[in-house]
Amino acid sequence: MIRFDGVTKTYPGTTRPALNGVSLEVLKGEFVFLVGASGSGKSSFLRLVLKEDKPTKGKIFVLGQDLGQISSGKVPYFRRSLGVVFQDFRLLPNKTVFDNVAFTLQVIGKSKGFIQEAVPDVLKLVGLGGKQNRYPHELSGGEQQRVAIARAVVNKPAILLADEPTGNLDPATSAGIMTLLSTINANGTTVLMATHDAGIVDQMKRRVIELVGGQIVRDEHQGGYQTQAVPVARSPRPTFDEVATPAPDPVEELLSPVEATETQPEPEATDAPEPAPASVPPVVKPTTSTTVIPEPGSGPPPGFVWPTAPDSLRKKS
Ligand code: ADP
Ligand code: MG
Secondary structure (H helix, E strand, C coil), X not given: CEEEEEEEECCCCCCCCCEEEEEEEECECCEEEEECCCCCCHHHHHHHHCCCCCCCEEEEXXXXXXXXXXXXXXXXXXXXXXXXXXXXXXXXXXXCXXXXXXXXXXXCCCCHHHHHHHHHHHHHHCCCHHHCCCCHHXXXXXXHHHHHHHHHHCCCCCEEEEECCCCCCCHHHHHHHHHHHHHHHHCCCEEEEEECCHHHHHHHCCEEEEEECCEEEEEECCCCCCCCCCCCCCCCCCCCCCCCCCCCCHHHHHHCCCCCCCCCCCCCCCXXXXXXXXXXXXXXXXXXXXXXXXXXXXXXXCCCCCCCCCHHHCECC
16 A cells, blocks of 8 residues: 655755655555654655655555656646645635535536535534534634544545644544544545654554654554653543443444445546545445544543454555
């Protein structure tokens, strides 16, 4: 799904590489944390995946394509398979919640009918069903990030890249955002999240790749964030290991129309017409636990289980 082969990135005018000989592979359906101190190369890594920048040395493959072989004209099509979320939300201040999400779809030429269906669906998924006519300044930080996530996933990207998505949020709000990202991952989207929030990384128990000075020093499955290399201030964080009270589940409802498939072709970066929205990417029902989306801004519900992607998703791309 994502492969780095000996990737080094040295920015012009600098001598020390931002990334230095990085090789790794992220498989379809994984949820991967990229951790490391400020300046360790996390954002550079994500920019390379997006082809916003090119490596000085080495090769990068994303969704089966060698990024070095994608012509600049094809880059926008390639990026349609990727969703991106940032620390600072990056919403359009003069557009409503609905229009912020719809805008992405308009730019890529989706029909009005498609937009009228897809936007309310994704707003419901992120727990903002009733807020589509609000403006960003009328929302809390957590709600704004939910809008940004809705915008990133409305076109059902195969991969979601998140660069410190909880960096501006308090711990309880961050927990809600992590639940949402877990749900998106359980639906079949590969998630790669840069963070230095130790509490989140420890609780999620997912794969952790740690960078120090642009080099991978650790790649651990089910990892926590214990490290000598990066001192991290831990914020108090609620723990949620009790089983959640089953509640009406909007996610379940959204998932039901689409069948899970074992052999889903990779989206291609071509000029070919968009496939029907229901066909990409595979939507797989979480088989493990009850997923409860907390009310935006209210933090997590009294108890819930972190959802995990079914093993069937852990397939090589
Ligand atoms: P992180 O996201 O982990 O904080 P970055 O990838 O932003 O790390 O930065 C890694 C290193 O590359 C840092 O030393 C940073 O100063 C440098 N760097 C990042 N972007 C640029 C750039 N556009 N030009 C020059 N140096 C850069
Ligand atoms: Mg960064």
